[in-house]
Amino acid sequence: MMLFTDQLQCPSSFPWRFANIVSSQDVVISILFSNEVLESHPNDITQECKIQLSQYFKKTLIDFQLPLAEANSPFFKTVHAELIKIPLGATTTYKEIAEKISSAKKARAVGLACASNKISIVVPCHRVLNATHQLNGYAGGLPTKAWLLEHEKHF
Structure with missing residues (x-):
């Protein structure tokens, strides 16, 4: 399975610098926090996730509309x-x-x-x-x- 990545700069008041997004071709697999810059290999899913997270941090998004990977049980x-x-x-x-x-x-x-x-x-x-x-x-x-x-x- 090919994985795609993207990184969102978090607000300066947030405890972490970045939200790291990982997806497959079809679903968001993870959003984890980091202070390190990572190389991005985005796709449509990671880019849409990045947009929605940015809107969340700006208080303009209430409900996320993203395809999500299912939990493992x-x-x-x-x-x-x-x-x-x-x-x-x-x-x-x-x-x-x-x-x-x-x-x-x-x-x-x-x-x-x-x-x-x-x-x-x-x-x-x-x-x-x-x-x-x-x-x-x-x-x-x-x-x-x-x-x-x-x-x-x-x-």
């Missing part, structure tokens, strides 16, 4: 589908997601599904908090999670 796929339903500016907990997908005792498994998410921002695992509604675990780091939540309050 049926459970993770279900969790990621539920994450996409969390409205901009809202938060929920791992337990609440577990209850919504009829797996009330699987809050930890929901946490693992969030941790496995490689499509940052678009699959908004940053909107999920722990049982006491506090920030915890985020692949991009807690300062990034806090920044994203604060950013989304002001749309």
